[in-house]
Amino acid sequence: EIVMTQSPATLSVSPGERATLSCRASQSVTSDLAWYQQKPGQTPRLLIHDTSTRATGIPARFSGSGSGAEFSLVISSLQSEDFAVYYCLQYNNWPWTFGQGTKVEVK
Amino acid sequence: DVQLVESGGGLVQPGGSLRLSCVTSGFTFSTYAMSWVRQTPGKGLEWVSVINDSGGSIYYADSVQGRFAISRDNSKNTLYLQMNSLRAEDTAVYYCAKSFGSWGQGTLVTVSS
Numbered sequence: 001e002i003v004m005t006q007s008p009a010t011l012s013v014s015p016g017e018r019a020t021l022s023c024r025a026s027q028s029v030t031s032d033l034a035w036y037q038q039k040p041g042q043t044p045r046l047l048i049h050d051t052s053t054r055a056t057g058i059p060a061r062f063s064g065s066g067s068g069a070e071f072s073l074v075i076s077s078l079q080s081e082d083f084a085v086y087y088c089l090q091y092n093n094w095p096w097t098f099g100q101g102t103k104v105e106v107k
Numbered sequence: 108d109v110q111l112v113e114s115g116g117g118l119v120q121p122g123g124s125l126r127l128s129c130v131t132s133g134f135t136f137s138t139y140a141m142s143w144v145r146q147t148p149g150k151g152l153e154w155v156s157v158i159n160d161s162g163g164s165i166y167y168a169d170s171v172q173g174r175f176a177i178s179r180d181n182s183k184n185t186l187y188l189q190m191n192s193l194r195a196e197d198t199a200v201y202y203c204a205k206s207f208g209s210w211g212q213g214t215l216v217t218v219s220s
Contacts, residue, residue, distance in 0.1 A: 043211070
């Protein structure tokens with residue numbers, strides 16, 4: 001099973017600032033990497049798939065990059081609605097596996 | 108709009124069974140792989156099972172292999188998860204997912220005596 005490790009566990013950021021979230025795989029997942037956002041009481045929402053492709057309706061301030069085993073999600077200028085938990089998911093090998101999440105909180 | 112509506116969750120005793128359903132609309136169900144994903148406060152998110160568009164290819168997480176069975180009825184645009192020999196650690200919110208994109212609102216399964 002591929003283990004996905006996200007860092008940091010919690011990221012404290014002020015509105016308008018840039019946030020960089022990391023996700024590392026225990027082995028290469030090529031570009032089969034997705035990012036989800038989850039707010040309290042809500043279903044996870046797909047932000048990014050195939051490492052860098054934004055899902056329908058996702059603002060351009062969200063961008064994904066990386067390849068192989070190292071990936072990043074950047075939120076260029078945090079808005080109030082962006083404070084949430086973010087998960088990465090690899091779907092290169094079964095079982096598909098999630099990271100443990102990064103909580104982005106208000107500084 | 109894509110809609111996925113899960114049902115069938117509830118309270119069940121250890122060793123019991125439940126069948127979850129996911130009724131879908133707003134897309135061509137028969138052309139998409141479908142999945143079940145679960146979430147617990149303690150273990151986070153776990154991809155439970157995936158079935159391809161025809162139903163001919165199926166995968167299960169090790170934690171549910173041999174106890175759960177995923178299936179689909181393309182004529183009814185519906186996905187199912189038959190859960191047998193339920194354990195306390197199966198307690199979670201279960202989500203139906205279209206490929207890995209759109210998710211339903213989830214149904215809570217509680218396994219407890």
